Amino acid sequence: MTDVAQPLRLEVDDLLEMQRRMIRVRLFDEAVKRFAKRGEIAGSAHLSLGQEAEVVGACYALRDDDWMTGNHRSHGHPIGKGSPLGPLMAEIFGKRTGVCKGKGGSMHLADFRVGSLGESGVVGSAVPIATGAAFTAKVLGTDQVSLCFFGDGGANQGVLHESMNLASIWKLPVIYLCENNHYAVTTPASEATSVANIADRAVAYSMPGVTVEDGQDVLAVHRAVDDAVEHARAGGGPSLVEVKTYRYSEHSEGLRHAGVYRPDDEHAYWLSRDPIVRFRGVLSQEHDVDGETLDALEAEVKAEVDEAVKFARDSEFPEPAEAYEDLYSTRVVTPAPTA
Amino acid sequence: MTTMTYLSAIGQAQLEAMEEDERVVVLGEDIRSNLYGTAPGFVEKFGRERVWDTPISEEGFAGLGAGAAMTGLRPIVDLTYASFMYMAMDQFVNQVAKNRYMFGGQATIPIVYRASMFYGSSMAAHHSDRPYPMFMNVPGLTILAPATPYDARGLLKSAVRMDDPVVIFEDATLWFAKQDLPDEPYDVPIGVANVVREGDDVTLVAISGSVPHAVKACEQLAEEGIAVELIDPRTLVPMDTEAILASVRRTGRLVIADPAHRTCGAAAEISAVVAEEAFDALRGPIRRVTTPDIQIPYSPALEKGLYPTPERIAAALRQSVGAVGAGTSA
Ligand SMILES: Cc1ncc(C[n+]2csc(CCOP(=O)(O)OP(=O)(O)O)c2C)c(N)n1
Ligand SMILES: [Mg+2]
Numbered sequence: 077m078t079d080v081a082q083p084l085r086l087e088v089d090d091l092l093e094m095q096r097r098m099i100r101v102r103l104f105d106e107a108v109k110r111f112a113k114r115g116e117i118a119g120s121a122h123l124s125l126g127q128e129a130e131v132v133g134a135c136y137a138l139r140d141d142d143w144m145t146g147n148h149r150s151h152g153h154p155i156g157k158g159s160p161l162g163p164l165m166a167e168i169f170g171k172r173t174g175v176c177k178g179k180g181g182s183m184h185l186a187d188f189r190v191g192s193l194g195e196s197g198v199v200g201s202a203v204p205i206a207t208g209a210a211f212t213a214k215v216l217g218t219d220q221v222s223l224c225f226f227g228d229g230g231a232n233q234g235v236l237h238e239s240m241n242l243a244s245i246w247k248l249p250v251i252y253l254c255e256n257n258h259y260a261v262t263t264p265a266s267e268a269t270s271v272a273n274i275a276d277r278a279v280a281y282s283m284p285g286v287t288v289e290d291g292q293d294v295l296a297v298h299r300a301v302d303d304a305v306e307h308a309r310a311g312g313g314p315s316l317v318e319v320k321t322y323r324y325s326e327h328s329e330g331l332r333h334a335g336v337y338r339p340d341d342e343h344a345y346w347l348s349r350d351p352i353v354r355f356r357g358v359l360s361q362e363h364d365v366d367g368e369t370l371d372a373l374e375a376e377v378k379a380e381v382d383e384a385v386k387f388a389r390d391s392e393f394p395e396p397a398e399a400y401e402d403l404y405s406t407r408v409v410t411p412a413p414t415a
Numbered sequence: 416m417t418t419m420t421y422l423s424a425i426g427q428a429q430l431e432a433m434e435e436d437e438r439v440v441v442l443g444e445d446i447r448s449n450l451y452g453t454a455p456g457f458v459e460k461f462g463r464e465r466v467w468d469t470p471i472s473e474e475g476f477a478g479l480g481a482g483a484a485m486t487g488l489r490p491i492v493d494l495t496y497a498s499f500m501y502m503a504m505d506q507f508v509n510q511v512a513k514n515r516y517m518f519g520g521q522a523t524i525p526i527v528y529r530a531s532m533f534y535g536s537s538m539a540a541h542h543s544d545r546p547y548p549m550f551m552n553v554p555g556l557t558i559l560a561p562a563t564p565y566d567a568r569g570l571l572k573s574a575v576r577m578d579d580p581v582v583i584f585e586d587a588t589l590w591f592a593k594q595d596l597p598d599e600p601y602d603v604p605i606g607v608a609n610v611v612r613e614g615d616d617v618t619l620v621a622i623s624g625s626v627p628h629a630v631k632a633c634e635q636l637a638e639e640g641i642a643v644e645l646i647d648p649r650t651l652v653p654m655d656t657e658a659i660l661a662s663v664r665r666t667g668r669l670v671i672a673d674p675a676h677r678t679c680g681a682a683a684e685i686s687a688v689v690a691e692e693a694f695d696a697l698r699g700p701i702r703r704v705t706t707p708d709i710q711i712p713y714s715p716a717l718e719k720g721l722y723p724t725p726e727r728i729a730a731a732l733r734q735s736v737g738a739v740g741a742g743t744s745a
Contacts, residue, residue, distance in 0.1 A: 145482075174519070176518045177520070178519070179517055184518065188522070193522070204510075205481060205510055208479040208482020208486070209483070209485065211479055211482065212488050215440060215483070216487060235505070235506075242469070242472060405515065405520075405523055406578065409554070
């Protein structure tokens, strides 16, 4: 699937919105990178810089009422699905106004209002959650679908295989979306995987398997996922879509490790195919969008991210006692007198 | 009134729950054929869309159930043997127990997991686990351990109605225990202990399959002139510690009978709570009657003596009230 022809259903407004969301992911994560470096953000942060096309191309194939789960590298996923930036950023800053009230942080963003059912820091662990959401759609007879993001590393978790088998035998409307950025921390996918393309594994589960070789092309990703979504909505069951992409940053911010695992020229090669730069070209050359419009769009997103950062920094930290809330719906945990 | 076994009481609760709420679905291995006897006629009554046979993929379907619960269903997931829960440990610990909290209360996860503790039947170490203490150590789960048909039915009904994940440990040694149960549906409240028997001399807390053995021990002690107060917590999380503390404050003595392993077990937790909060009331050491920290062997000759028995519980009670010399009761 390297066909870059524009899917028929997309209007120019959609294309601009996709570009807007890609820039949101980019500038959001660049801000996270800055504040992580300054020590204003605690814990770890895994960035999607370089992967904006697959994030947005996939999410944009969904409706607002569709579901989605992510993994540790998932700032972009709720953004791709249209979640407002302020509460996402505030969550990463550990603030009470965060989308998870400061309980989840960078690896566990969730915004149920846009169908983002949360992200799992444990690799592969959210896969059956997304599969279960598709099960709900099947049992209740709605036409919602569920999109499940995981990496090339996550592709080797057993629970993914159990889930794909379940989804296949029950024809569940779920799209397994493998973000193949070629590495799991420092381990090359080629050394850790039994097949040339992860999508080849779809054969074992009798579902369509598609590899998007050019995952830096937002329209190519969108077309592949859109096909899978249509297949799922029509009752055809699950699909496996693999997207080849690249992360520009290290595995996580501030992670230091000895040894080289990526060839020197690799980064430059992928930078030369930057998804946002390329799509700007497509918009101006193939769709006559003028430079002014595109500049204005970038400026708007920059202001939006600045605003989100300001909201996050200005927000209050939660009170320590709030640690005891939200475990159960029916009761607040009371600490033992000697705890 | 209808006489029901522990198993048929569970089946009755599932039936009522399915009838009362269309969002309730049951899933697990060999459910449609009613292999374990808790889903009689369910496929005919409710259709295959609400009664699901899963492949042998415990991690997958435990998690699938959680995802379904987060998006509008109220699944009952039958894990059959409690020993198989370990296959799904990641889902229980990392998703089911954490998702509501991690996402700041956005997730509501109304799901019930049922698991049968199939011990005492020469099934050896892979089928004889009583793993509730491991799960008690995971904040976010509600954990039930019914010891009678009445409680098995009523607690399951409450569990299905609850908006949080519940794990029910059923005791296979009780499967065929019989009791007259009301014809009308009823609930047993979660978090409320049952005072099975009143007495002033010593408090005996018994869990799950130990309860009937404890009743026998109480009868023996009564003949010896010792009045035992027997408490069945029924809910392990949240534990009705007030009921236990109130009793110990009155009797000054505590024995706990718990069929799980000894170290960090439910009995250990109850001991710690009482030692912390009612130390001044204690007139002697707390005594635990548990399964020792040994794996479960196959041969009946080896397995039989390992779990709390009426004799072991009675001996611990006598030690507690000073009717015999001190000693340990492991
Ligand atoms: C079960 C589990 N094992 C190991 C880890 C540590 N870990 C975190 S991310 C990661 C690599 C994941 O690689 P991949 O799935 O390709 O995602 P990527 O980081 O490349 O986006 C590892 C090994 C983990 N979080 N969970
Ligand atoms: Mg990877």
